[in-house]
Amino acid sequence: MTRSVDEIVLFDYWRSSASYRVRLGLELKGMAYRRVAVNLAAGEQRLSEHLTRNPIGAVPVLDIDGLRFTQSLAILEYLDETRRIHPLLPTAPAERARARALALIVAADIHPLGNLSTLNRVADLGGEQAKLDWVRNCIATGLAAFEAVLAESGSMPFCAGDAPGLADVCLIPQLYNADRWGVDLTALPRCTAARDAFSQLPAFQAAHPDRFAPVS
Numbered sequence: 001m002t003r004s005v006d007e008i009v010l011f012d013y014w015r016s017s018a019s020y021r022v023r024l025g026l027e028l029k030g031m032a033y034r035r036v037a038v039n040l041a042a043g044e045q046r047l048s049e050h051l052t053r054n055p056i057g058a059v060p061v062l063d064i065d066g067l068r069f070t071q072s073l074a075i076l077e078y079l080d081e082t083r084r085i086h087p088l089l090p091t092a093p094a095e096r097a098r099a100r101a102l103a104l105i106v107a108a109d110i111h112p113l114g115n116l117s118t119l120n121r122v123a124d125l126g127g128e129q130a131k132l133d134w135v136r137n138c139i140a141t142g143l144a145a146f147e148a149v150l151a152e153s154g155s156m157p158f159c160a161g162d163a164p165g166l167a168d169v170c171l172i173p174q175l176y177n178a179d180r181w182g183v184d185l186t187a188l189p190r191c192t193a194a195r196d197a198f199s200q201l202p203a204f205q206a207a208h209p210d211r212f213a214p215v216s
């Protein structure tokens, strides 16, 4: 299939935190894109139209440079390697590894446990209260680890220095998600300080899920 080399198209869902990561990355780099909503609540991720974009039935998917990419972290690294404006990763190998480790706490350790399909399965097995207990515990435990790693690095105000990068664009959606599920953030001063600093930047509002919430 031929894809436009001029237009960037993001297939996403307003409340998807993996999509929100990519929106933040695009906005930090000042890249214009067109959104195509895939309604997860209506099951559109499982339609053949979307499965041909991403066989695992998830968002985000990004069409860019005539190519198609899935997996938010792979997408963000592609953006970073092809667009040097506002680098998302530090240059020193050890700092890059630390930033990636923080990003992976969110993307690999927390996020899959709170994904829509996972939560539906937990609710089927244990009911709505079990689902709530499950998701709150997974997020609180994962974010406590993120906070501890941040404290050890001493980085301020952002996760890897004085500008937001890969770890921050993973953290911000995870905090949004934590708020959504009613997770107490008071024991996470470094995480919330990074969010406060990020919220001062235009990219924060531009990528925010509330901008894209369906009008009911």
Ligand SMILES: N[C@@H](CCC(=O)N[C@@H](CS)C(=O)NCC(=O)O)C(=O)O
Residues within 6 Å of the ligand: 015, 016, 017, 018, 019, 040, 045, 057, 058, 059, 060, 070, 071, 072, 073, 107, 115, 116, 117, 118
């Ligand atoms: N590892 C993937 C995760 C993608 C993912 O799970 N996306 C969620 C939304 S945040 C999704 O599409 N879920 C669909 C479902 O659970 O049915 C990434 O980072 O892009």
